[in-house]
Amino acid sequence: MDDELPPPIEPAHTDVRPTPDGAPEAPIAPSLLADGVPQRLDPSYVAYDRLSGWVGVAVVFALGVVGLGAFWISSEPKLAKLAVLAGAWVALLALLVATTLFLPRKRWERARWTVSRAGLEIRKGVFFRSITNVPRSRVQHTDVTQGPIQRRFGLATFVVHTAGQQHSEVELEGVAFDVAKALRDDLMAAGAGDGA
Amino acid sequence: MAPERGVVHRLHPASLPLELVRRISRFGFYAVVAVVLAARSEELAYLFLLLLPIGGAVMRFLSFRYELADDRLIVREGVFVKQVRQIPYARIQNLDTTQGVLHRALGVVDVRVQTAGGKEPEAVFQVISRERLEELRAVIFGARAEPVDAWSSAAPSSIDEAPLFRMRASDLAVHGLLSQKGLFVVGGLLLVLREFADRDRVKELFQSGVEQLPVEPRALGAWTWVALSVAGFALLQLATLAWAVVTLFGFRIERRGDALHSQYGLFTRHETSLPRRRIQALHVKQGLFQRLFGRVSVHAVSAGGVGGEEKEHARPWLVPTCRGEELPRLLRSVQPDAEFDAAPWRKVHPRATRRLTIQGTLLYSLSFGTVAAVLISTDFVPLAPTLGVVLVLALAAAMVRAKLVYRALAFARTDKALFLRHGVLTRRKTCVPLEKIQSVRLSQTPLDRMARMATLSIDTAGPGGQHAAFVVPYLPVREARRLSRALTREANRRDFRW
Incomplete structure (x- = not known):
């Protein structure tokens, strides 16, 4: 199993992070972050991801109803064609429902983020896995964003921008808002200029 | 002053x-x-x-x-x-x-x-x-x-050293012939004709021209036609050469302080100055025909100023065409760390060949199979043996391709830079200085996971593109992980300078 990405390293002290039922603890000091210990996403990520999934399911459901309805009402529909379209719609819905039910938990289990003196490391992915490393001195600027669903769960997306081209934005989705702010403070604290 | x-x-x-x-x-x-x-x-x-x-x-x-x-x-x-x-x-x-x-x-x-x-x-x-x-x-x-005054012929006295590179007439000719821009010249002329000339008028002119010919076209023998086509082809090549001469005439690169200064062009002259330390990555490319002539082209990727409306002003190369022998000297003065020949090259996972073979067999079976399906549907060939032949051919082709791809693919790391070479028909070599690394990513598809491999991608501030990106596939997972950790550390230790 250790030939896989990411290797199953258990976080040493997940208890520092907010607990699923308790209120978020005091903001984490930047010095605590850069410890090189892999951290999990916030536990409420699972519920958040699932809710976003259901929103997607609802959108696809609504679009399908409208689309198929319009097709039905418009010039005498060919039943065979309608059946094929409806079948595809149902299959897509089933797939979305299945991923919404099962993937959020898997995603949370696989995801880790680590801040060390060298920089930020993000592991993610269930089927297609990746580990992204951004050296600390290459951080150009950072964003902390919070969508409407994320706000409900007190979550945020932390975005690191580099001067790169293909992966100039590295996103860490599903950390507590306070953690995201602490990450920002930690990664920007060095204030490393680009020497230009 | x-x-x-x-x-x-x-x-x-x-x-x-x-x-x-x-x-x-x-x-x-x-x-x-x-x-x-x-x-x-x-x-x-x-x-x-x-x-x-x-x-x-x-x-x-x-x-x-x-x-x-x-x-x-x-x-x-x-x-x-x-x-x-x-x-x-x-x-x-x-x-x-x-x-x-x-x-x-x-x-x-x-x-x-x-x-x-x-x-x-x-x-x-x-x-x-x-x-x-x-x-x-x-x-x-x-x-x-x-x-x-860079344009006066007495320039050398005002330049730090002799030109790093000067494009010879033969380089110009090879570059012209390989680019085949003659077609564009002819196409451009046809387009102008179509835009501005009345079609009937052109037809009339053409016909009256044919009538005035001293010979009847139908009476011409086969050899005359062959000769005419050869002449037409030669004319096209001349147009191609003319294009190369007009655009690249007098191409040379000099060093002034830390900047690489290149100039070229017969009528419209271009000059570019690129500070050496701003080079994000160096690419050396050798196409199939370039290899026949022993030529390579060098691309220096710098950040910014590419694409968009200004595409015509982007420099596609540092050196359009030079002799293979000249390359080491040139690279030494452009980027001393880009020692491709001295790099400790390493191969990717040995089982990559097997994966490439399986991949290729599927791919070739599909394409050969389409041809076979057409032949079978017209009752031109019998079903069963044809399918067998298709499979055998696909397997053989895939094995050859896998061997070649594997042999071409290698990477290297020194304490200054990262290297990659790949490509069977068109050979490409890339060098990224460690301080230009922006981020490091390892990725693993489900197939990678089964084969215990991973793909390493390095991001730089220079535009990548399909072939220019620094991506090493088929690495053994442990090695990939070690490499990505080390590279992140090394990049972090060095200050990034634009």
Whole structure:
């Protein structure tokens, strides 16, 4: 199993992070972050991801109803064609429902983020896995964003921008808002200029 | 002449007529419409439409100001919407100049100032005199202060050393033949003909031309036709060569201080200055035909100023074509760490061949199978044996391809840079200095996971593109992990300089 990405390293002290039922603890000091210990996403990520999934399911459901309805009402529909379209719609819905039910938990289990003196490391992915490393001195600027669903769960997306081209934005989705702010403070604290 | 700081300059007065010519040629259609409308309706008022581009040129000339401050370039322009740009010298990536025939007659240049951000140049000077350009260059790159007339043949005395590279006539010929731009020349002519000539008139002309020929075309023998086609082909090649000569004539690269300075062009002359430390990655490319002639091309990727509307001004190469033997010397002065030959090359996972074979067999079976399906459906060949042949052929082809791909693919790491080589028909080599690494990513598809491999991608500030990106597939997972950790550490230790 250790030939896989990411290797199953258990976080040493997940208890520092907010607990699923308790209120978020005091903001984490930047010095605590850069410890090189892999951290999990916030536990409420699972519920958040699932809710976003259901929103997607609802959108696809609504679009399908409208689309198929319009097709039905418009010039005498060919039943065979309608059946094929409806079948595809149902299959897509089933797939979305299945991923919404099962993937959020898997995603949370696989995801880790680590801040060390060298920089930020993000592991993610269930089927297609990746580990992204951004050296600390290459951080150009950072964003902390919070969508409407994320706000409900007190979550945020932390975005690191580099001067790169293909992966100039590295996103860490599903950390507590306070953690995201602490990450920002930690990664920007060095204030490393680009020497230009 | 020491460049004066804090003095506000305008564009060169020649800017007006040149800008007018440029605008009219760009809005040529518009101008033609205005003139035709005026002529048809005998209403001279339509000619006032011509005043629009003239007005634009005048306003631009009057509103444009620039100033060389202590640490930045300040550019002001705009009449209705005013714009002030402050560009710190340290941020300027390169200075590209273009000089058309008219520009040369008037002793002025078009200058583009590029920074790392964005696709468009940060400032465009259309146009300034050569002395002003040298002043700009001196201030920006901190190079020599006295003006350098790069175009006079007595240039060498004002240059740090002998040219790093000078394109010979044979290089020019090979580059021309390999690019086959002759087709564009012919296509362009046909397009012009189609746009501006009446079709019936052309037909008439052609027919009367044929009638006036001393011989009847049908009476010509096969050999005459062969000779004619050969002549046509030769003409095409001549057009191709002419294109190469016109665009790249006199190509040479020099070093001035830390900047690489290249210039080329027969009629329209281009000059570019690229500070060496701004090179994000170096690519060496050798296509199949280039290999036949023992030639390679070198691309230096710098951040910014590529793509968008300014694509025509982006330099596609550092050296369009040079001899393989010249490469090591050239690379040593461009990027001393790019020692491709001395790099400790490592192969990827040995089982990559097997994966490539399976992949290839599926791919080839599909394409060969399509051909076979057509043959079978026309009852041209029997079913079962054909399928067998298809499978055997696909397997054989895939095995050969896998061997070749595996042999070509290798990577290396020194304490200064990262290297990659790949490609079977077109061979590519890339070097990324460690301090130019922006981020490191390992990725693993489900198939990778089964084979215990991973793909390593390195991101730099230079535009990647499909072939230029630094991506090493089929690495053993443990090695990939070690490598990505080490590279992140190494990159972090070094300050990134634009």
